Amino acid sequence: MQLPDAETLCRQLAAQMRPHVTPDTVLVGIHTGGVWLAERLQQELGLTQPPGAIDVSFYRDDYGARGLHPQPQRTEIPFAVEGAPVIIVDDVLYTGRTTRAALNELFDFGRPARVELAVLVDRGDRELPIAARYCALTLPESLPASQNLQLEREEDGTLTLRLIDA
Amino acid sequence: MRNPQLNKHGELQHLLTLDGLPRDVITAILDTAAPFTEVAEREVKKLPLLRGKSIFNLFFENSTRTRTTFEIAAKRLSADVVNLNVSTSSAAKGESLLDTVDNLCAMQADMFVVRHAASGAPVLIAQHLQATARDHIHVVNAGDGRHAHPTQGLLDMYTIRHYKRDFSNLVIAIVGDVLHSRVARSQIAALTTLGVPEIRVIGPRTLLPTDVERLGVRVFHDMSAGLKDVDVVMMLRLQNERMNGALLPTPQEYYKMWGLTQEKLALAHPDAIVMHPGPMNRGVEIDSAVADGAQAVILPQVTFGIAVRMAVMSMLAGQ
Amino acid sequence: MRIQIAKGRVIDPANQVDRVQDVYIADGRVVGLGSAPAGFEADRHIDADGLVVCPGLIDIAARLREPGFEYLATLETEMEAAMAGGITSLAIPPDTDPVLDEPGLVEMLCYRAKKLNRAHIYPVGALTLGLKGERLSEMAELVEAGCVAFSQANVPIVDNMVLMRAMQYAATFGFRVWLQPIAPFLARGGYAHDGEVASRLGLPGIPVAAETVALYTYLQLAKITGAKLHVTRLSSAAGLALVDQARAEGMDVSCDVSINHLHLSDMDIGYFNANCHLVPPLRSNRDREALVQGLAEGRINAVCSDHTPVDDDGKQTPFSESEAGATGMELLLPLTLKWAAEAKLPLVQALARITSDAAAIVGITKAGHLAAGARADVCVFDPAAYTTVSREALKSQGKNTPFLGLELPGQVRYTLVEGQVMYGG
Numbered sequence: 001m002q003l004p005d006a007e008t009l010c011r012q013l014a015a016q017m018r019p020h021v022t023p024d025t026v027l028v029g030i031h032t033g034g035v036w037l038a039e040r041l042q043q044e045l046g047l048t049q050p051p052g053a054i055d056v057s058f059y060r061d062d063y064g065a066r067g068l069h070p071q072p073q074r075t076e077i078p079f080a081v082e083g084a085p086v087i088i089v090d091d092v093l094y095t096g097r098t099t100r101a102a103l104n105e106l107f108d109f110g111r112p113a114r115v116e117l118a119v120l121v122d123r124g125d126r127e128l129p130i131a132a133r134y135c136a137l138t139l140p141e142s143l144p145a146s147q148n149l150q151l152e153r154e155e156d157g158t159l160t161l162r163l164i165d166a
Numbered sequence: 167m168r169n170p171q172l173n174k175h176g177e178l179q180h181l182l183t184l185d186g187l188p189r190d191v192i193t194a195i196l197d198t199a200a201p202f203t204e205v206a207e208r209e210v211k212k213l214p215l216l217r218g219k220s221i222f223n224l225f226f227e228n229s230t231r232t233r234t235t236f237e238i239a240a241k242r243l244s245a246d247v248v249n250l251n252v253s254t255s256s257a258a259k260g261e262s263l264l265d266t267v268d269n270l271c272a273m274q275a276d277m278f279v280v281r282h283a284a285s286g287a288p289v290l291i292a293q294h295l296q297a298t299a300r301d302h303i304h305v306v307n308a309g310d311g312r313h314a315h316p317t318q319g320l321l322d323m324y325t326i327r328h329y330k331r332d333f334s335n336l337v338i339a340i341v342g343d344v345l346h347s348r349v350a351r352s353q354i355a356a357l358t359t360l361g362v363p364e365i366r367v368i369g370p371r372t373l374l375p376t377d378v379e380r381l382g383v384r385v386f387h388d389m390s391a392g393l394k395d396v397d398v399v400m401m402l403r404l405q406n407e408r409m410n411g412a413l414l415p416t417p418q419e420y421y422k423m424w425g426l427t428q429e430k431l432a433l434a435h436p437d438a439i440v441m442h443p444g445p446m447n448r449g450v451e452i453d454s455a456v457a458d459g460a461q462a463v464i465l466p467q468v469t470f471g472i473a474v475r476m477a478v479m480s481m482l483a484g485q
Numbered sequence: 486m487r488i489q490i491a492k493g494r495v496i497d498p499a500n501q502v503d504r505v506q507d508v509y510i511a512d513g514r515v516v517g518l519g520s521a522p523a524g525f526e527a528d529r530h531i532d533a534d535g536l537v538v539c540p541g542l543i544d545i546a547a548r549l550r551e552p553g554f555e556y557l558a559t560l561e562t563e564m565e566a567a568m569a570g571g572i573t574s575l576a577i578p579p580d581t582d583p584v585l586d587e588p589g590l591v592e593m594l595c596y597r598a599k600k601l602n603r604a605h606i607y608p609v610g611a612l613t614l615g616l617k618g619e620r621l622s623e624m625a626e627l628v629e630a631g632c633v634a635f636s637q638a639n640v641p642i643v644d645n646m647v648l649m650r651a652m653q654y655a656a657t658f659g660f661r662v663w664l665q666p667i668a669p670f671l672a673r674g675g676y677a678h679d680g681e682v683a684s685r686l687g688l689p690g691i692p693v694a695a696e697t698v699a700l701y702t703y704l705q706l707a708k709i710t711g712a713k714l715h716v717t718r719l720s721s722a723a724g725l726a727l728v729d730q731a732r733a734e735g736m737d738v739s740c741d742v743s744i745n746h747l748h749l750s751d752m753d754i755g756y757f758n759a760n761c762h763l764v765p766p767l768r769s770n771r772d773r774e775a776l777v778q779g780l781a782e783g784r785i786n787a788v789c790s791d792h793t794p795v796d797d798d799g800k801q802t803p804f805s806e807s808e809a810g811a812t813g814m815e816l817l818l819p820l821t822l823k824w825a826a827e828a829k830l831p832l833v834q835a836l837a838r839i840t841s842d843a844a845a846i847v848g849i850t851k852a853g854h855l856a857a858g859a860r861a862d863v864c865v866f867d868p869a870a871y872t873t874v875s876r877e878a879l880k881s882q883g884k885n886t887p888f889l890g891l892e893l894p895g896q897v898r899y900t901l902v903e904g905q906v907m908y909g910g
Contacts, residue, residue: 055201058213058480067484068215070194072201108210170756185685264801284803285687286757293756294801311805312687351687375684376692 006151006159009120009136010037014044016134017087017118026084027051027118030102031073033091033151036159037120041089051089052077059101081110087134091151091161093119096130121161123149170292173301177485180292180305181478183314185355192359196324199470199477205242206469215480216245219276224266225308226252226282231445232308235468236279236317239475245277263287264294271295277304277483285311285348304482306475312348317478318443319352321471323360325463326398328470329439333357339366339392339434340383341424342402342451343373345413349443350402351381358382368392369424372413389424396434401426401442404451417450427453431461439463486528486904487511489521493533493865497540498837499844499854508538510861513903517857531910533865536898539836540853541573541604541862543843545741546717547792547814549575549606550882551597552590553582558794558882563814564603566792566881568908570815571864571897573604576847579611580638586611586622588630595631603907605862607633607847609663612651618642621654633847634661634715639764639809641667641699645706652712661848663715664703666724667765671695676805678720678768682751688804691766693721700724704731707738715846716740718791720765722775729784739846742776743791744820745811749773749887759800759807760887763791780838781828787843788824790817794883812883819893822868826894832868861904870896 029038029051038051057072088102099117106112118134125142143149148166153159169186173179178191205211221240223233233249240247252266261269267278280288288307295303309315330336338357344350344367357365358381367374368386379385386392393399408414431440440452440462448454456462490508495518497503502518509517509525516522547567550558567575577594579585585594591608598606610632614620624635635655641664642648655662672695677683679690700716704727707714719725719742728740745763750770754761761767779785793810800807813820817839825835844853851860871892876884899909 057201058215063215063484068198068480072198074201074204076204104214108208108212110209262798262802282803284805286805287803289757290801290803310687311803312689314687348687351685376679376690377681377684380681381685 013136030090038089056101086112096128202473202476216243281308285313315348321474333360338398489527493538497855499841503833540840544575546789547575562882567604573862576607588626591630636663653710656712666700668699678751678766739786741787819895822895863901865899
């Protein structure tokens with residue numbers, strides 16, 4: 001399958017978000033693809049506050065079945081969540097469980113004014129009632145569950161989408 | 167005989183001792199602990215990982231401080247914690263260790279954190295659980311006799327890694343009553359597994375175990391010689407009972423020969439860190455000036471200890 | 486009953502016999518070897534083709550747990566174990582409850598054993614009352630009641646003056662004194678051999694000095710008092726060296742080793758296996774090898790089971806809280822055969838350690854050999870058949886063996902006591 005160009009999608013996503021972003025808007029990216037995307041969006045949107053980064057390993061709902069993720073990363077939120085307008089940023093929206101975990105974790109830091117979701121690609125097959133306010137591309141057809149669609153970052157900072165076997 | 171810590175797939179089922187624990191498992195625990203350290207800085211100091219799980223602190227030997235850190239760690243993972251101070255309950259009435267364990271299993275325990283005065287007690291419990299097909303219940307050794315205190319050893323390794331990064335070029339000294347110390351045995355096991363090139367034990371002959379060199383350490387009786395150019399000084403607590411049993415004459419002589427003073431610390435590397443598992447006997451094994459000084463990392467050890475215990479419990483309960 | 490044991494390989498160490506021949510038994514005695522006595526007609530034939538026929542085994546240390554510890558084992562259960570193990574004579578240590586320091590008690594024990602009509606028992610009396618190491622026991626009366634020697638079991642006498650007097654008194658009569666070398670203060674608080682394994686596992690150690698210091702004292706006192714000393718359950722190379730040295734200086738002293746110390750070392754404790762909690766402790770592999778060698782050369786006179794049944798409550802506890810001891814009568818023969826293979830010793834020499842040599846230590850003359858006129862205590866076994874040691878297979882009430890799961894050679898097919906088949910067939 002021919003994958004779309006992530007750089008282009010990124011600009012399209014920023015364009016969707018720009019009219020709705022204020023100087024107070026804070027971005028929180030979900031490790032790892034969402035963090036790279038959030039960093040790029042911060043630049044594109046001219047936001048001063050660097051984005052926060054969330055690792056959802058400790059909030060996943062499949063811990064009982066699959067155990068702890070082998071390499072959890074650090075969650076770092078360098079701003080006050082209380083009362084803030086937050087946009088959660090992730091590379092791919094799929095079942096919605098990652099977003100739910102991120103929401104749960106975010107709320108342990110404080111009570112945001114509101115939370116919106118921005119994703120590069122929506123691959124459908126939702127299992128929870130979650131929707132992205134901002135989305136650069138919705139895939140017309142489902143991908144097989146055995147395949148992972150994810151964002152990767154080259155050494156020179158270029159973002160690309162890759163499809164790999166799960 | 168299978169290592170009772172591992173299940174039939176070679177995964178960590180219990181944490182009983184650092185002796186024989188593979189290097190990649192130790193490293194994975196340290197890596198997992200890192201993200202847990204920032205939970206303490208959040209407004210809601212809780213993660214939902216062990217929600218609905220029951221952790222029983224089974225302490226046959228009194229220890230408020232260790233029990234408290236395990237309790238805090240468990241609660242930060244949203245687990246339910248039950249504290250059993252067995253000296254006041256059934257064991258005092260003659261109930262056997264395994265009967266006590268069976269009773270608690272009947273109360274749907276998911277994990278036992280066990281401290282016992284007899285070396286090997288947590289191993290016995292783990293073997294019993296395996297023999298009775300209760301593989302979903304995990305055992306964490308919180309200290310058994312002189313044998314092991316694996317979470318202490320792990321948090322000490324975490325501390326060293328935090329301040330020194332690379333284990334492969336360190337000189338580390340363990341000072342004091344190694345003979346009676348489960349902490350020292352766990353430290354030695356972890357340090358050798360992690361590839362520390364020189365591990366020294368410093369103390370009088372009466373406080374060093376027979377054939378201790380075979381555990382992979384260099385023996386020093388003279389503290390000045392032993393501390394020279396050392397990067398990490400790990401102090402051990404001296405218990406008052408050691409004067410009985412003819413192991414030592416007085417705390418005063420012990421302090422003179424093996425107490426850590428600023429003068430003696432100056433013989434070590436200028437960037438050396440000073441560690442102590444606590445509680446400290448100020449003026450016996452360590453000077454207040456050193457304990458409160460810039461090189462001491464004793465309080466950070468406590469903070470790291472909670473994160474390490476959270477990591478251990480999460481990794482076991484997720485099996 | 487007249488019995489013919491046919492075509493067996495008769496091994497009689499006392500008479501240096503290793504030959505395929507028939508054995509003829511009548512009226513509880515061996516009446517012929519090789520060819521039948523005149524007019525002999527067997528009531529029963531035992532086909533021993535491919536099997537070894539040897540004197541009934543003699544175990545010089547087996548705790549039957551009566552009187553006092555009947556919850557652990559009884560004479561009934563342990564006699565069955567003895568028969569299954571081919572053991573027809575056994576010596577009992579005095580650490581029963583009450584201790585074997587009362588002539589009436591010893592008589593009752595002998596009477597009970599006789600009524601059961603299984604193995605012969607040879608009680609070893611307490612050297613001091615209650616084994617307390619303070620007052621002498623009535624040694625002359627105890628010998629009359631049936632005791633063959635005196636010992637302190639695993640409870641050493643602390644006051645050396647008392648020990649010396651006890652040995653002196655025993656020497657008055659020429660009574661044998663069997664002593665376990667344990668220096669009380671050096672062994673105090675220890676559970677395992679003081680070495681790398683104990684250090685690693687955090688188990689308080691018992692140094693070799695606890696054996697050698699005590700042993701040297703016993704040897705000196707035996708020399709001074711003239712007591713007939715037998716050293717029980719050697720555990721170290723250094724201990725054996727002291728015995729060698731005493732013999733070199735002309736002293737008449739004997740010693741034994743247990744099957745456990747011939748095959749196991751402190752490494753076998755593994756993950757705190759309480760079945761390896763023994764007195765004396767299992768020591769290093771080098772000590773074990775010295776004991777293997779010493780027994781092969783006869784410098785150690787005999788091997789015994791040191792049979793000590795302990796129930797699960799006593800073993801399923803942390804190592805230092807567990808009761809010491811291992812069950813073993815049924816493993817005496819298999820483990821002796823295994824040792825013989827390791828030491829490359831021919832059976833006619835190896836079996837001496839559990840027949841004629843053991844008999845000499847106890848003072849038995851009528852058994853332990855198969856010459857004409859001997860008491861017909863016989864063991865018939867298959868040296869090539871293997872059994873896996875398991876709780877279910879053991880007849881002893883004690884299932885506490887460190888050899889669980891091991892495959893061992895030597896299956897007893899028949900055990901005869903005074904010409905009666907007590908096991909097999």
